[in-house]
Amino acid sequence: MIRVANCSEDNCPKDWTNLEKSGESHLALCLVCFRKVTHVETLEDLNARSEIGEKAAIHCDKFNK
Numbered sequence: 001m002i003r004v005a006n007c008s009e010d011n012c013p014k015d016w017t018n019l020e021k022s023g024e025s026h027l028a029l030c031l032v033c034f035r036k037v038t039h040v041e042t043l044e045d046l047n048a049r050s051e052i053g054e055k056a057a058i059h060c061d062k063f064n065k
Contacts, residue, residue, distance in 0.1 A: 006056055041059075
């Protein structure tokens with residue numbers, strides 16, 4: 001499962017499949033906070049997005065490594 005990993009909104013859908021798709025496979029839009037969410041592959045990418053204030057989603061398996 002791909003989850004939004006760095007959002008603190010109370011009503012965040014968290015599940016990537018519940019976000020509005022943009023036509024690009026790695027981008028989606030959260031209709032709760034109206035922010036772009038980028039699907040990333042690594043924890044390094046997730047941390048980089050978080051540092052600049054962007055929302056990111058990552059596969060849950062990445063946290064177990």
